[in-house]
Amino acid sequence: MGANGSSYPHSCSPRMGGNTQTQQTFIGTSSYSQQGYGWESKLYSLEHGHERPADRKKKSLGLATLKRRFIKRRKSNRSADHARQMRELLSGWDVRDTNALVEEYEGTAALKELSFQASLARAEAPSLQRDLAALYQHKYCTDVDLIFQGTCFPAHRAILAARCPFFKALLSSSPGYGAEVLMDIDTAGIDVPMFSALLHYLYTGEFGVGIAEDTRLQNVDVLVQLSEEFGTPNSLEADMKGLFDYMCYYDALLSFSSDSEMIESCNERGAVAAVPTGSSGGSGAPGTPDEDLRAHKAILSARSPFFRNLLQRRIRTGEEMTERTLQTPTRIVLDESIIPRKYVQVILHCMYTDVVDLGLVLRGSPSSCSLGEVQALVSGCRGASTRTEEAMELYHIALFLEFSMLAQGCEDIVVESLSLDSLVPILKWSSQPYGSKWVHRQAMHFLCEEFSQVVTSDVLYELSKEHLLSTIQSDYLQASEQDILKYVVKWGEQQLIKRMADREPNLLSGTAHSVNKRGVKRRDLDVEELREILSPLLPFIRTEHILPPNSDVLSDALKRGLISTPPSDMLPTAEGGKANAWLRQKNAGIYVRPRLFSPYVEEAKVRLVYL
Template identity: 75%
Template sequence: MGANASNYPHSCSPRVGGNSQAQQTFIGTSSYSHQGYGCESKLYSLDHGHEKPQDKKKKTSGLATLKKKFIKRRKSSRSADHAKQMRELLSGWDVRDVNALVEEYEGTSALKELYLQANLARPEARTLQKDMAELYQYKYCTDVDLIFQETCFPVHRAILAARCPFFKTLLSSSPEYGAEIIMDINTAGIDMPMFSALLHYLYTGEFGMEDSRFQNVDILVQLSEEFGTPNSLDVDMRALFDYMCYYDVVLSFSSNSDLVETFGGSQNCLDEELRAHKAIISSRSPFFRHLLQRRIRTGEEITDRTLRTPTRIILDESIIPKKYAKVILNCMYTDVVDLSVLHSSPSVGSLSEVQALVAGKLNMTRAEEAMELYHIALFLEFNMLAQGM
C-alpha cells in the first residue's frame, strides 16, 4: 500500500523517455546502509545500441596484447647484439681483410672529424651577390652620378649597362668619367627610396627593401616596359666578363720588381694585359680595393681620369703568375673556379714560363696548380676562390 516499487531489491520498472524508439530498461539494485536503513539505488543501462562491458574488455585485451607484441619486437631490435652480429659477419674473413676494414673505419672517422674542424675554422666565403650589395652600399670606384629628385646616386657604368637596356642607352650618351645624368622616369609613383631599391636590384637581383608597391603587378609591368627586364645576375655578369664593356682597368704582369713598385715602365717590358672593371675587383678582393684606394690618395688616379685611359695595375709574376689570372677573374665575375682555363689558353712564352721551364715547374699536376692557386687566393683575400679549391 503506497509502497514504491523501487524500494524492493529486485523490482523492475520500465522508464519511457521522450522517444518511444529509445526505450531503455533499468535494473535497480538497492544497498542498505547500516545506519537508518537508507537505500541507495544503482542503475545499469542495458541499451542494445551499445556494447556490453564484457565485449569491451575482450577487445581492449586484444589490442593490448597486440601492442605488447610490437613493444617486445621493438625492444628486441633495440637491444640487438651488434658485437655478435659483427662476429658472425667476420667469422669467415681473413685477418688481413678484417684489419683493412678497421683501417677503413678509422680513416673515415678521422676524415669526418677533419671536415667538421675545417668548416669551423673556415672563414665565410662571400658570394658575388653579397659583394655586389656591399659595392652598392659603399660606392667603391664609382664613375657616374645619377640625379633623381635632387638626390645624387653614385653608380658604376659597366654594371648598369650590362644589367639594364635602359641604362645602356642612357649612359652611352654621356661617356665621360664622372658624368652627372638627370633621371626622368615616366612610371608614376617612383620616389627616391623606390628608385634606390631599383638600383639595388640591378646590383644584386634583389630589391633590398620591403615595399608593397613591388607586389603590384601593374607597377612592375610599367617598370619592365620602361627599363626592360634584366636577366639573372649570373648571366649578365658572365656576359660582362666575356665582352668587358666599359672596362676601366688592365692587369699587366712583369718579372721586374722595380717596375711593379713604380706602376710604370715601357709597354715592351710588360706581358699580356687582361681587362677588368675596378668595381668588380675592388668588391671581391680587399687587396685590389686597398691598391686602388692608395692610387686615389696619391693622385695617380687623377692622371688616368684626365687622359681618359684605363688604370694599369702591374703585378709581380713571381707572386701572381699570369697563367692564373683568367681563373681568378672568372671566379670574381661568376663565383666559379674553372681550372680548365689553365690548359685551354695558348702559351705566349712569357719570362715566367721560361723560368718555370728551367726550374722544372712547367708541367705541374692539377693538384700542384690548385695548391698554388689556393695560396694566391689567400694573398688576394679572396675567400670564394680559396674555398673553391
C-alpha cells in the first residue's frame, strides 16, 4: 500500500455478495475530507472527484445551493402585473412613507435569512474519523494485542493492515484471534506515548494526539525514519474504501431470515448466531455462506450503537471465546422484515465511507419490509420504489441502527428530490411522528417559495388543511394576497366537493350521475359549509394588502359572506380619511406586517430610488 493508491494481495477475495467495481457516487451527504500530519509532517487530504453518469445532473446540498434553490426570483408577465399594482399603490406616497416600507421589508428579509439558516440546522452526525477515534479509545471488538515496551495495545487487525504496509506484513505472520504481537521497531527514539499517537493516526488520519507540541516538533527526524520503516499510508478515506471493497480480515457475516422463531432463538443468545462458515445452517436457517455479506465487527461497533450493543452482549455470554477457538467469523442474523437485504450494501458502504450511495440498492431483491405503512404512503402501492421512497425507507432503518450519518444522508436525498410532483408525499411523510422534522422544514420552505407554482397545479388540492394553514401564516410566502385568497377559496370549494361525493349513496357513487362524474356548479355549493371549511384559514389572509384595492376576488368573497367585514383600511377613521395598514407609524391600530413578496419588494426599492 503506497501513497498513490491502495493495493491488496490477490488472496484477499472481494466481499461476498457485492460488486467490487461498483462506482462510488456521492448523493446528498457531504464528503468529509480528513486532515492529519503524516509521518513526514506533511498534510494529506482526499478530494473526492468521482464523476457521476453524464445524464445525471450534478447537485450539491450545501447551504448556499439550498438558498439559491429555494430563494430565487422569477421574471414573468405575472410578476410584471404585481409590480404594476405595487407601483400604482406607491404613486400617492411620499418619500418618507416609501422609505419606511422599504426598511420594513429589509427587516423582514433579515429575519427570513435567520429563519432559513435555523431551518437548515441539525445535530452534527459523527464522521468516520470521529467514530474510529472512539473505537481506538474504547477498544471495541479488538482481535490483536500489540506489545510495545511492556505495554499492551489492543487493536484491530483489519484497520492496521489496510492502513499500513508494515502492519500488513507483520500481522500476516501472526494469524488468529487475540494474537499477541511483539513490536520490534528499528527506529530509535520511539516511546510509548509516541507509539500510541502513531496508532491513533492510523485510525483517524490525525497525528499528534497525546503528544505535546514541543515534543512533536523535536521528533521530526524520528517521524521521517518511521515513514521509511512503516511506509506512508494513503488518506483514511481511500484506505477505508479499499477495506470495504476487499473485506480483508473480515470477522462478521451478515445473514438474513424471515423465520421469526429462528431469529427469536438467536436473540436469546445475544441476537447473534455464530456458526462455521462451511455450514449452510440447515432448514429454516438464514442464507448460505455465499449469500452472506462480509463485514468487520470493529466497523459495525464503531458506527452503530445497535451493532455495538448486540456484539457486546454476545461477548458477555461467552460466545466470543468459542469463535476464537474455532477461528470462525460471527454470523449476525438480521430480521429481513426490519432490515431488508436490498439495503445492506448501502448501509455497509456508508459505514466505511460516510457516503450514501443508492446505486448499491439491490433493485431486484424480493426483500420484505415492515415499513409497509411508509411505503404505501409515499408510493401509492406502485410497483418499483423511486429513489426518494428508498431514501425514506432507509432513513427509518438508519434510526433503528442509530446510525446518524446514514440518516442525514437519506434526508439530503429526499430534500434534493423536492419538486411539485414529490412535494405532497414528502410533506405527508415528514409530518408523521416517524418522519424527519428536518426534511419537513425544507419541504415547507419549498412550498412557501414555490407557492405561485403550486396553486396553479393540482398539487393545491392535495395539500392538507394543516400544511396550507402553516403556509399562509408565513411572512415569507411568495404570492400576492389576492392570489392567496383566490386559491384558498378554490381549495375550500374542492374540499366541499369531496365531502359531497363522500356523502353520496354507494349505488350512486362512481356512476354518471355522481358528483365526481357530472361535476358541481358553484351555485350548488353550500356557502355555510364552505365558510366552515375555510374558517381556520381566512383570518390569516392579509386582506388589507390585497392589490388592486378594488379586487374582484375580494369583492366576490365579501358578497358570498366568506369574509364578514371589509379590510380595516377601507373603513374611514375617526379623523376622516383612511388609515394605511402597510405602515407602522400610520396604522391607527390596524397595521399588518406586509409579506416579503419579491415583486412588491423590488418595486418599492425602485420607487424609492426615483423619488
